[in-house]
Amino acid sequence: MADPQLRSEIEEFLYLEAELLDDRRLDDWLDLWTEDCHYWMPIRSTRVRGDEEDELTKEWENSYFDDDKQVMRQRIAKVETRFSWSEEPPSRTRHLLSNIRIRPGGGPDELVVVCNFIVYRTRLSTDEDKWVGERQDTLRRTDGSWKIAERKLFLDEAVLKSKNLSVFL
């Protein structure tokens, strides 16, 4: 079990990160990521029991997101042009995190933080979407503060019920 003080520190970090996203402070949000970060969300398909290995696409296969920091920066810049119609007027989001588990990472300054997430989005008058799944974040302590080095998002649904993915999960 993670040390309560570490747990509280990590939880504070994750809640701050979610707040920046929901408040649309995307530049500040991006500052929480390492320069060599990776943001990845594979595709799930429905498979029979025993075939679980093929349920999620592999790293070399198709994915919804396969972004480095440069691509993430472009996504933010795109929204800021005000011609990004999928975000104009902007989506309203709410990131809910739970079931937080803290595990050792690959190095002394790294942790793997697993949680469940629901991201709720509403847009225009009545559009509603929700994305539900598991998140695996690799956090790295750099110069005394935590940064996100990697985020893997595993959606539960096999067919997206949302028209697009124009926000960060």
Next chain:
Amino acid sequence: MSVNVDELVDRERGLVSRRILWDEDVYQLELDHIFTRCWLFLVHQSQISKPGQYFTTWMGDEPVIVTRGQDNRIYAMINSCRHRGNRVCRADAGQTGSFMCAYHGWTYGLDGSLIGVPGDEDRYQGDLDRSQWGLVRVPRVESYKGLVFGNFDPTAPSLEEYLGQTRWALDYILDQRDGGTEAVGGVYKWLINSNWKLGADNIMGDNYHGAVTHRSASMVGHMTMARGEGNGRRRPQPALPLEGKLPPRPGFTAPLAWGHGFMTDLQRSREADFADYPEPLRGYYRDTQPELESRLGPVAAQVKKINLTVFPNLCFNTSSNTMRVWHPRGPHKTEVWLWIVVDKDAPAEVKRRMRQVGQRHFSPAGLFEQDDMDNWELSTRAAGGRISRNYPLHYAMGLGHEDWATDGVVTRQINAIKDESNQRAYYSGWADFVSGASWDELRRRREAWEGAPALAGATR
């Protein structure tokens, strides 16, 4: 049903009624006359490359299983048990020897034949003729260069005849190299609240919307971003001007019969046009150029990009290596399925770059894709208005001003990419099918539009 198709598509004036995006009775006609008669894309052969592999999909409102049998042949059948109708396969893909219905256990082979009935002797006492109770087979399954299609109409023309002159574009997509193509693992699937036709008409011919719909992506240097280079622009740059005379854009438009059509950008020089691609893509395109030219001819070798719609719902965009199907889910809902297709013999790193180009442009999170969806959803929703439904949509750009080519690669070709001729061809073909025209009548109309049956690649 009281649908007068002639009132829905006005070919002379280039007008299309909004009812075709909204009305349930029009949608039922589409299921009756399009999705049970046209060749519909099922699967890329590479997705079911081994005996026993299967893939489940849709043909209109019918769930379909596509399999590779132990005999290595490809079969397609309706995913519904003949006993009570339950689905016999509930997975998206996998490998199996048979499909057992989870209701009473009727079991079917990879070719759809009924091979198991629990308690057969005791309960049916020899009355059940299994040969008559296999899964309903899709009677026609044919392939074109790796793409497998199915057709419910036994009287339909062959797949090759149906594809007609789209084959020039399909060859460019599928046959540049000796090994052909393969689908990258994973099919993107998502639901949009749009009529299924809006995306199909957009991809084949809408060269107008990019400067506005995709303005933000252009401003932030999406091309360099999508290709994985580190020089994407942080500070947005001005996008293309919206007014004034268009800069010359070499290429042509092919508004074909039966609702097919494609538009092709040709390059001034392949070297220059692919200069902004990073290695190893740039080198790959350069190195494979001689092979492409020797296989497909000099015009294909100048192609920079092709946008193609194979009627009714299969679309391609070559600059992103994407292929997609618009599965109708009623008149107001569409399930989009998207594949990324790459040269089978390309090196792994080239395939990886091609995948990134594809998914960063056109997938639910793609910088281009994101901004199309609201447009089509809101166009669909407005089509239900009691008043607005009486105001047709304007598809008349360039009507009557076409600069028809006399020596093109297809017999119906315009020397420009700046009008809505392809969309008009799409809805003209749509009207022909929905009106219930016979195949003989459809062939007559095609000949009247395209000229004598010509094979693709006339100038090779």
